[in-house]
Amino acid sequence: MLDKILESPIWRKLFTGYGFVFLAFLYLPLGLIFVYSFNANTINMAVWTEFTTEWYFSIFGLGDAETSLDSAFVESPERIFEVVKHSAIVALCAATISTVIGTATAIALQRYKFVGKRFYQGLLILPMIVPDIVLGIALLIFFVGAGFKLSLMTIIIGHVTFLTSYVFVVVSARLAGMDTSLEQASADLGAGPFTTFRRVTLPQIMPGVIGGFLLAFIISLDDVVITYFIAGVGAQTLPLFILAMMRRGLRPQINALAVMLLAFTFVVAAVGLYLRSLKT
Amino acid sequence: MSDAGTFERRKRRTLIYLLAPFTLMLGIFFLIPLGIMAVYSFLEPGLYGGVEWNWYPYNYGRIIGWPLNDYEEFEPIYLKIFLNSVQIAVMTVIGTFILCYPAAFWVSRMKGTKKNLALFLITLPFFANMLIRIYAWLLLLRPTGFFNTVLQSAGLIIEPLDLLFTNFSVIVGMIYILTPFMFLPIYANVERLDYSLVRASQDLGANALQTFRRVILPLTAPGIIGGCVIVFIPALGNFIVPSFLGGSKVQMTGNLIERSFLQSRDWPFGAALALLIMATVVILVMFQISRQSRAEEKGIA
Numbered sequence: 001m002l003d004k005i006l007e008s009p010i011w012r013k014l015f016t017g018y019g020f021v022f023l024a025f026l027y028l029p030l031g032l033i034f035v036y037s038f039n040a041n042t043i044n045m046a047v048w049t050e051f052t053t054e055w056y057f058s059i060f061g062l063g064d065a066e067t068s069l070d071s072a073f074v075e076s077p078e079r080i081f082e083v084v085k086h087s088a089i090v091a092l093c094a095a096t097i098s099t100v101i102g103t104a105t106a107i108a109l110q111r112y113k114f115v116g117k118r119f120y121q122g123l124l125i126l127p128m129i130v131p132d133i134v135l136g137i138a139l140l141i142f143f144v145g146a147g148f149k150l151s152l153m154t155i156i157i158g159h160v161t162f163l164t165s166y167v168f169v170v171v172s173a174r175l176a177g178m179d180t181s182l183e184q185a186s187a188d189l190g191a192g193p194f195t196t197f198r199r200v201t202l203p204q205i206m207p208g209v210i211g212g213f214l215l216a217f218i219i220s221l222d223d224v225v226i227t228y229f230i231a232g233v234g235a236q237t238l239p240l241f242i243l244a245m246m247r248r249g250l251r252p253q254i255n256a257l258a259v260m261l262l263a264f265t266f267v268v269a270a271v272g273l274y275l276r277s278l279k280t
Numbered sequence: 281m282s283d284a285g286t287f288e289r290r291k292r293r294t295l296i297y298l299l300a301p302f303t304l305m306l307g308i309f310f311l312i313p314l315g316i317m318a319v320y321s322f323l324e325p326g327l328y329g330g331v332e333w334n335w336y337p338y339n340y341g342r343i344i345g346w347p348l349n350d351y352e353e354f355e356p357i358y359l360k361i362f363l364n365s366v367q368i369a370v371m372t373v374i375g376t377f378i379l380c381y382p383a384a385f386w387v388s389r390m391k392g393t394k395k396n397l398a399l400f401l402i403t404l405p406f407f408a409n410m411l412i413r414i415y416a417w418l419l420l421l422r423p424t425g426f427f428n429t430v431l432q433s434a435g436l437i438i439e440p441l442d443l444l445f446t447n448f449s450v451i452v453g454m455i456y457i458l459t460p461f462m463f464l465p466i467y468a469n470v471e472r473l474d475y476s477l478v479r480a481s482q483d484l485g486a487n488a489l490q491t492f493r494r495v496i497l498p499l500t501a502p503g504i505i506g507g508c509v510i511v512f513i514p515a516l517g518n519f520i521v522p523s524f525l526g527g528s529k530v531q532m533t534g535n536l537i538e539r540s541f542l543q544s545r546d547w548p549f550g551a552a553l554a555l556l557i558m559a560t561v562v563i564l565v566m567f568q569i570s571r572q573s574r575a576e577e578k579g580i581a
Contacts, residue, residue: 131517
């Protein structure tokens, strides 16, 4: 009866209605930034005056002198290219390294029997449950103590420590759902483990590997907290740049920058999620 | 015979090659740093930052309010801030749960492409930059923000409401950034809900509320508890949300840690606070794991 009640038109409408409220809660605040980013009003963003694309240009120093980023933030437009470059380097390196390590670990745990497997499964969860701030300061203490100079390099290392676990989860799911008979056939025919991996396993798990890479890339690109502690001078990334902008006061340029970053991350994350959901 | 031996040896070697990178990486750049942090929390802070290698339990003493010298009085301010952080994290857990539980039922009863689309839309905000999601709420809640402007122009209020820099605004921001974490585990559980048990309960004469309380809620409890744990952990240590939506009015332990590392440069004290958060997390996770394994045992029996 209850499931009948749940199936009854009124309840279905209620659930559907609630579903849309839920989605609205998730997306409307972000939609607001999108609308604001085209509003010419500099005094109160919540009051619409007229449509403009000024803010998108002024971030890169292409707008009017008065509204350029220079006057707003005493910050040269070259800075933004620099921080985007930093973020791209960090995200590409960190995602690549964590994809290699995560995939190797996933193969070891999915295809081999060994003592201490459960211990490794526990270790893999660990970086995902330790709060960001704790990992951030632990790495800061370690890097300073061990004499590492805080730089893009330390950010990359820091990101790899927790991204590996995400890649592991995505690739493991792919490996678990994969038919192992082809791998066995390859081994029976005399191929070594590396040949089997390159010719048989890798092509089959490729969507999982690329999906894991893209998700790691986005998580690295978005990371604020860990990067905040281990970035040091001269290694500012895009999120840290936005953080500094927000601390100095809300300007319309932040809207435009936020919209561009959101659009980029959503596209990459969408491809990553799609690849992850592909069935073998 | 020797063939099988070589094969086994080769397999072992491959396994070692596969596991070595992760083991080294996690050991050197994760476990050792956490260990050093734990050691630091028992050391004396240096005068100009850094540490003195002396046994110094007063970092923890300070947290519970111990006076450091004759001029200070016993004042458990840091403990109060910690408890306020716990309270905010608990409210965040409750808020995300209320939002996500009905939504999980909504999605679980969909079919095919529609279901995949809904799941995709709910997962996607997880990848939106956390700062930008907080920024959105700053735009909504501040005195010249969206809500106040709308309410004022509608003539409902004259002075703008103080929506920002309250526990409320911090909790709303936390709920917003952590909702996907709560949704996914609950959904995974609701999805597998066996409706024949629901029907049996109804056939035996239970009303809708009884069925919900006695059948549906216990059956979806593992997902709920899982979701609560993984929302609570990042909420407890968060310092970005309170620093923007809480201002100087709402302090969380995360803010204290940030300040002791980047401003007052009292690293041992920050490390002690971080260990306090870690300990809370470890206790919660242990509780969750022991619950899970007990549930599994029951499942086998």
